[in-house]
Amino acid sequence: MSEEHFKSVISHAKEYGFVFLSSEIYDGLAAVYDYGQNGVELKKNIREYWWKSMVQLHENIVGVDASIFMAPDVWKASGHVDGFSDPMIDNKDSKKRYRADVLIEDFQEKYRVKNQKEITKAKKRFGEDFDLEQFVATNPNIARNNAKIEAIDERLKEGLESGNLHLVKELIEELGIACPVSGSKNWTDVRQFNLMYSTQMSATDGDNKIYLRPETAQGIFVNYLNVQKTGRMKLPFGIAQTGKAFRNEIVARQFIMRMKEFEQMEMQFFVTPGQEMEWYNHWKSHRMKWHLNLGIDKRKYRFHDHIKLAHYANAAVDIEFDFPFGFKEVEGIHSRTDFDLKQHELATGKKLQYFDHEKNESYIPYVVETSIGLDRMFLVLMSNALQTEDLGDGQTRTVLKLPPALSPFQCAILPLVKKDGLPELAKKIMRDLSLDFNCYYEEKDSIGKRYRRQDAIGTPICITVDHDSVNDQAVTIRYRDTMNQMRVSLSELHETIEKEVSMKALLKGLI
């Protein structure tokens, strides 16, 4: 796939009512998108596939729908207030952006390297008699370097903790830190980038800042005990949730890949400490199965283990998809340990422990999280499904080969012509099928044209009502992917369609 393909996905998404730029008539709002009449159906179906696979098919997983607003202290406890606000600085010449604290830490590293050299040298000199501890404690060069490192640490800390970011810039200037790319010391001011959006709680202005959640997970953690007790849940059990989350990305682009407002589908699985790796591996393979069950080429998927872990995790892996712009993360599976619950226990003083009757003891459960971006999954399906087929003779066909159960419409009902009672019969068929499937009705234009229009929005089955239908009570079914046709009697129509396009048929692949 390519950038070209990506562009065609974006324009196809707009042209056929899947995704529109937010506030488009006002020139748009960057990195915010709206789902159109077809997009909302696809998105809803993805959500439903996820929800049913997680909640309906697992007796020990239940759902919640927590609010987007939460007590501000939740985000202090979770580490989002401090952990996700980075001081950034730009080099004006190279146009590169750096985290100011990382720049300074890299500078400190030079002294550490120097110390290491001293040690290596001394080792050679003293040979067998070398006493590392004594050498480090007494060598004046090492002491001087360590003092410098510490002094820098202190000043960096002072700047960051007081919020006086100009102190951090001063430090960078004083140390003479140069941009690794341009080599220049021409820096912008240090600026704070905050991950979380905030608004105020009360109608009148004042100091009552409240955040828009940057992840849905915390809504699960703060309700974990409510659910566990009222639902009489026993470990291991999971709580699932889908919902909007908000992140103020420094740069949010690539269509719906990185949006400021996006939807997550998360499941937090609570387990007995010590069993977390077992469950981590279980969910890792189970989630991949969910993806591959959609019929997508498995070469387009891969796992990517995190080397650098988030502050709350002890193991993390991404499920990546080969987007038109390369392999990128769609879903993350994290072993979050007891970090979150412990933090909330500390912050609130409320016991968030689980009493294990078998062990006859209380403990904070460990958590394994699966977290998938609904919008990213939408993009996975769109970019995987959109194809231009060469039919020979210079003829092409644009077709959206979505998994049938997830398509905006499961079938289209098309009277061959707009008279002779065909529309009436078609509408009668439509009324019956609409109880189970989202159906599209269309009587305009030639039948071929209508087939192509359905191809473009991914409708897997077209049902054509012709003159014979009135007499033989049968219709022609035309398949999107093969363009093959088949005569089916009205009495068998429902069953035939259901086998191919129902959510049930899709879910069967998971069990």
Next chain:
RNA sequence: GCGGGAGUAGCUCAGCUGGCCAGAGCAUCAGCCUUCCAAGCUGAGGGUCGCGGGUUCGAAUCCCGUCUCCCGCUCCA
């Protein structure tokens, strides 16, 4: 935030050495045709050429400003 590209009809664009157009194809709508794989015929609607200002007798076209989108730099679902 910085740099680069772009902005004319729903879509793709032409027009941009300032004055014959505000246009083409597709799409849309109405009617005819009654067709099992798009592009048959007739007609219709739709744009203050991103926005503001300037130069000029005259600006889509030249100048200045501004906004927005796209790409790159950081982070992530």
